Amino acid sequence: MGIPVTQWSISLLGEHVRSLKLQVSDSSVRRILNDAELQPHRQRMWMTSQDDEFRSKRDDVLRVYYDSPAHEHIICVDEKTGMQALERRYPDYPMQAGRPVRREFEYIRHGTVTLMGAYDVRRGKLFGFHAERHDSATFVDLLDWVDTCYPKERGHIIMDNLSAHTTEDVLEWFEAHPRWQRHFTPKHASWLNQIECAFSDLERQVLARGSFASKQDLQQKVHAYMG
Template sequence: MACAVSRSGSGEQACGCPAVRASALSLSAADCARVEAEACRPPKDAGVPVTQWSCALLSAQVLRNGIEASESSVRRILRRAALQPHRQKMWLTSQDDEFRDKRDDVLHVYYDTPTDEHIICLDEKTGMQALERRYADLPMRPGQPVRREFEYIRHGTLTLMGAFDVRRGKLFGFVSEDHNSLTFVDLLNVVDACYPEGDGHIICDNLSAHDTDDVLDWFDEHPRWKRHFTPKHASWLNQIECAFSILHARVLARGSFVSKDELREALYAYMLWHNQTDQPFHWTYRPASWSTNRGRTSGGRN
């Protein structure tokens, strides 16, 4: 059934409703700027006891400030200004007084190390749970993703003592029931055995187990290996974190394991497969503080 349309001095009407919302078109640039400014203000500062604005709450707030803007108008203004009050991004401030020196040291290892020297990133991926889903997944169908039952059975946790060859993109190591200084020394021995010749660089984070007397003794006994620490709260500079993230997505996030042994087998199978298919990361990060020519190499891939 067609709606009757009439025109009057107040605007076009369709079934008694404005066909063109006046508030959507009549806001001045100054009013839009006031809406954007209010969106950037914490709601509590405006007397609203919530942590973030919604379009409905923001519309009511600007109305109290004398701006007649509908919820859809507020949404349009925020979209145009690329403001997203419903989202947040986490970050962590490093309190390391030597942050810049450590960061630059690691980056120069990536970019400036002679091609005949090894670059190996080390870390522990701890707390990997052998979770068994109580019920089998329902397979994907057209228009419907895989469905997974929420309940699961715990079978314990394992740690991957991992090493990542930056130049070759190879991930290797061993699975352990625990992780401590002696386990880290075992990992160093694995690296040393895999690379019997040539000098090399070990990159690791500031975990206390990486800086004990046992570890220091190992490096004294193996002078061809040089150790490099990432800054505190900057483990993202360690390329093995990228490899661990991919492993988590491909193996752990949707895995179901009836025992720790099955989890262990899955991790070893993944590393073998990974080393046949994957390539080195295309690492390009350079701090803005670096000059145009400092620390640059002809290519970004190691």
């Protein structure tokens, strides 16, 4: 349309239509959009996976979720990197009737923390440990952690294709622990890894509105949440 606007509002659309010599009010623009079920002020995003093995990997992961025998473990693993230990410079004002909590915008940075996470699909349980790095050696430590927590029965470990998950050390670990079978999600399909849902809950319930006096404080509160 030749207009330098990337997000339309009712008033902008009304102004543009009237510039075309059409006498239409903003309320009429709103009614027309509602009747046509059009929402120019909104957008939804998606990501196209370029993985040639998308369907086979997807189906493999779904079979684990739906068809694995009840006695087999299903563990999803991943790293939650860059968790910021932000401390609010001034305390919040508590909520009052008709008024939400008020928070000072300024904060103090105390660094970031990485959670090496695992999620037990059958129990709905998030667990793991914090680490300074999230390289292949640390990922092997996470696999050891899972193996220690589940010393009996066979199991499945679901992960993405991060380079730290596909090294020789990781391959050797699975060769040395044949009771665990690994399953890769397709590229750009993190929604198939259920730990992402657990990370989303952690972000919303602990991190998003938290105030942390140090990295240690953040770690303690994450561990308390995981129980």
